[in-house]
Amino acid sequence: MQGTDILITNDDGIQSEGLTALKDALSSLGRVTVVAPDREQSTTSHAITLHRPLRVEEVAHRCFSVDGTPADCVNLSINGILKGKPRILVAGINKGENLGDDVTYSGTVSAAIEGTLIGIPSIAVSLVTRKNFKFEAAAAFAKRLVEQVLKHGLPDNTLLNVNVPNLAEQEIKGVEITCQGKRIYGDAIVEKVDPRGKKYYWIGGDQLGYRDVPGSDFDAVNRKMISVTPLRLDLTGYDAIETLKEWEI
């Protein structure tokens, strides 16, 4: 992959307009390669496929579709398809926010986790809406942020999780470096009966909102700011270590 600078992927699938918007925005910065799931893979988290082989199709020039998860796409890109490391990985533009605790479910964020694990500066970019997607501001910001990451690098084992309000560029108030907010989850499970009289369940994903944490990702996007949250791979709860040492185990 000599000369290739920028790898992009997503979890909405290779046909997503968010991916195309990202590709178009970044193409002036270097050679862009797309490696993305062949279908929607939202909420697949950091799942990786080890129990079956993966298929890759070159569906257009430097544009590959994979029958796997976002993490599979990143792993396969770097270790299999492209035989080399890009300078940067960008996942998105996701059709839907990845704020607060939702990051652990997100295929978009997990693609950036996989890139970071492999040692590539990685960014996840999401649009805060579920409909009437306006990709322009997110695409333009992704370009500016990529330029900054290429200039400064990223701290070790840290990725950037970006959430952009679904507004026109001139309506966005600015950029804020944030912490991960706290989602309040609902408990909606839909219980129904199928045509053969058998029960089934559907996880509702009901979201009751979020706790009001100043400086959080939720807080920033509510004030029409673009939120940039540094996320780290080390999940250790260092604060808890001393407490646990006092237990009788």
Add this chain to the structure above:
Amino acid sequence: MQGTDILITNDDGIQSEGLTALKDALSSLGRVTVVAPDREQSTTSHAITLHRPLRVEEVAHRCFSVDGTPADCVNLSINGILKGKPRILVAGINKGENLGDDVTYSGTVSAAIEGTLIGIPSIAVSLVTRKNFKFEAAAAFAKRLVEQVLKHGLPDNTLLNVNVPNLAEQEIKGVEITCQGKRIYGDAIVEKVDPRGKKYYWIGGDQLGYRDVPGSDFDAVNRKMISVTPLRLDLTGYDAIETLKEWEI
């Protein structure tokens, strides 16, 4: 679910001996309910199923099988099947370690993440081996740890990730509270050709080992200690915030 104290799940599937060993060990502490995937779901991470309904079968008394991921099992248990919160959730005993950066791939750890998100003290228990599983020490330790968690509670938004060496109880040197270690991943992708001449790829999962971090989970299990790592849901890289604020974005 009045009266039920303990919910257990896993990612190896409901037929796993690790799950049975855990159930047997914890049954003297309270009423145990098992809700586990109907088949192996390793490396599914924190994936949750939103695009299709889920089926639940009561395969034995207080023992439910779900055609979904470990996170689905936990969500469905608490919000659908059992109509109430257990006092504690234990995931395992996993047939294989969940150390260092591997935690982000792990279905076992993600079950404990889901429990923690819902507000239940949660523990993931894994056995450090891929064969000749000796569950006795891990099961006995899980029981001791559950007693401690029921007594002390857990810090908010924090779960425990436990890894137990595959040794007889008397060979284990003790228990250590650890930090998450750092895996060094390989880059093995197996590229092959199918009977119809078409290429396919297989992610190798080649593991080159880990960095020597004193006090880490890897370090502890290598010294024949049981490793207990507190993991937090807040992934924010707070150290990086000030650095990023200086960027021109």
